[in-house]
Amino acid sequence: MTPVLYDFWRSSAAYRVRIALNLKHVAYHSVAVDLSNGAQREPAFLARNPQGLVPALDIGTTVLTQSLAIIDYLDATHEAVPMVSSDPVARSHVLAQALVIAADIHPIDNLRVLNRLTSQFGADQAARDAWYTHWIIEGLTALEAMTATLPGPFLGGKAPNLADVCLVPQLYNARRFAVPLAAFPRLLRANAAAAECAEFAAAHPDQVKPPA
Known part of the structure; x- marks a missing residue:
């Protein structure tokens, strides 16, 4: 069975999985879940993912x-372009770098958190933007330091x-919100290298955005 990716074009978490699928050369079928109209809360989708979040990947026998x-599943089942090192120490460092974004920046800058800031605490757009920018800059500052001495370009x-x-x-999202990025040359170098990589380019939101 061809895997089915339940996706939203501007979801950064889904964007990660699209990149990984491409790097692993895994063909897949994409099904859009429109977060803008609450499709993720419909019973049919909640039956696949009780969290009501994208991405979800149906591999035939189960939904991941x-x-x-x-991505860990894809790395365990497809050898192309390993996502983490087989060396335990190097693996730990890569996971720590990834988690700066996936665990520390992204969850508290997610749309549902931003909406909660408004609905529960009365945050206006300026306050939401300030919140968003603060956590991105704090996380990227740490990640720049963590990766400063790594060989490149990635x-x-x-x-x-x-x-x-x-x-x-994450840098795609940062640019959407006009977060200043000049202080992160190492990260920008890696991002520029990725922009030249066909597998990253094909996963870009502009390439999967549904027609207006």
Whole structure:
């Protein structure tokens, strides 16, 4: 069975999985779940993922959820472009870099959190933007320091790894919100290398955005 990816074009978590699928050369069928109109809360989707979040990957025998868990599955079942090192220490460092984004930046800048800031605490757009920018800059500052001495061009060296797969969607979001990025030359270098990689380019939201 061809895997089915339940996806939303501008979801950074889904963007990660699209990149990983492409890097692993896994053909898949994409089904859009429109987060803008609440499709993720419909019973049919909740039956696949009780969290009501994208991505979800139906591999025929089961449905996988959570982007890093899906990528871990792909890494365990497809050898092309390893996402983490087989060396335990190097593996730990790559996971730590990826989690700066996937665990520390992304969850508290997610749309549902931003909406909660408004509905529960009365945050206006300026306050929401300030919140968003603060957590991105704090996380990227740490990640820049963590990766400053790594060989390039990718964070993974000559080939991208899990940290790159997480970085590219996060920088896409940062640019959407006009977050200043000049202080992160190492991260920008990795992002530029990814932009030249066909597998990253094909996963870009502009390439999967549904027609207006």
